[in-house]
Amino acid sequence: MPQQQRTYEVMFIVRPDLAEEETERVISTVESSATAAGSTVKNAERMGKRRLAYKVRKFQDGVYVLLTIEGPGSALAELERRLRVTEPVIKYITVRIDEEQKRLAKIKKIRDSKVRQRPQPAEAASGPEPAPVTA
Amino acid sequence: MADEEKKEVTGETATPAAAPETPAAPSAPAPRPYGRGPGGPGGRRPGGPGGRPGGRGEGGPRKFFRRKKVCKFCVEKIDSINYKDVRLLQQFVAERGKIVPRRLTGVCTPHQRRLTAAIKQARNIALLPFAARY
Numbered sequence: 001m002p003q004q005q006r007t008y009e010v011m012f013i014v015r016p017d018l019a020e021e022e023t024e025r026v027i028s029t030v031e032s033s034a035t036a037a038g039s040t041v042k043n044a045e046r047m048g049k050r051r052l053a054y055k056v057r058k059f060q061d062g063v064y065v066l067l068t069i070e071g072p073g074s075a076l077a078e079l080e081r082r083l084r085v086t087e088p089v090i091k092y093i094t095v096r097i098d099e100e101q102k103r104l105a106k107i108k109k110i111r112d113s114k115v116r117q118r119p120q121p122a123e124a125a126s127g128p129e130p131a132p133v134t135a
Numbered sequence: 136m137a138d139e140e141k142k143e144v145t146g147e148t149a150t151p152a153a154a155p156e157t158p159a160a161p162s163a164p165a166p167r168p169y170g171r172g173p174g175g176p177g178g179r180r181p182g183g184p185g186g187r188p189g190g191r192g193e194g195g196p197r198k199f200f201r202r203k204k205v206c207k208f209c210v211e212k213i214d215s216i217n218y219k220d221v222r223l224l225q226q227f228v229a230e231r232g233k234i235v236p237r238r239l240t241g242v243c244t245p246h247q248r249r250l251t252a253a254i255k256q257a258r259n260i261a262l263l264p265f266a267a268r269y
């Protein structure tokens with residue numbers, strides 16, 4: 001049985017003192033190692049330089065990058081290992097988001113159906129409701 | 136043992152004037168948060184014995200009417216509590232970086248659980264401080 005495909009978010013911080021093209025190179029190596037580990041990168045978002053809430057490896061700022069990755073857990077474990085040994089990456093976090101997305105989709109569906117239902121009974125009520133009262 | 140306790144209770148030391156102001160519930164029609172989850176705390180206090188010493192123990196009529204706290208997430212229908220949304224999370228973090236308890240913010244239990252998880256994730260990736268420097 002093949003391993004389950006799951007959706008993850010990997011956010012990592014690249015050290016801020018690199019030149020822009022070097023940062024880009026780091027990001028692309030992370031992406032390629034993700035694909036090499038057997039997962040697909042759905043989206044890569046550069047969130048830019050941000051002030052860190054606390055010092056990390058004596059850095060006060062960091063370049064935040066957010067990857068959305070789909071793949072089995074083993075691929076993510078491998079990617080985390082690579083991130084750990086990648087020197088310019090000072091911090092990373094992996095969050096599984098497929099369950100959350102499913103939950104949100106469910107809530108949205110319920111809400112949408114409620115929104116659709118609400119106007120309809122109101123219109124329908126104005127029509128047929130007086131009839132039973134008089135009858 | 137029980138008799139002694141009873142005696143203490145029955146021994147009326149409080150002034151009889153304190154008796155009339157028992158209407159504990161404020162008459163203001165507090166709008167109820169309807170968006171409570173299934174596991175939401177409906178009636179947490181079943182009015183059991185020994186909760187509060189009636190109206191007798193208090194010195195006089197209650198002067199402060201606290202506004203009914205409502206869960207921000209239920210009212211504004213915020214579905215996702217994400218660790219990336221620092222602006223949102225920051226409202227529930229005290230100055231020193233502590234997570235503000237539910238009893239102060241009024242957030243309902245299911246949402247507080249998600250909020251706590253999100254804050255902890257945000258701390259891990261240095262979006263929020265573990266402890267703010269003073």
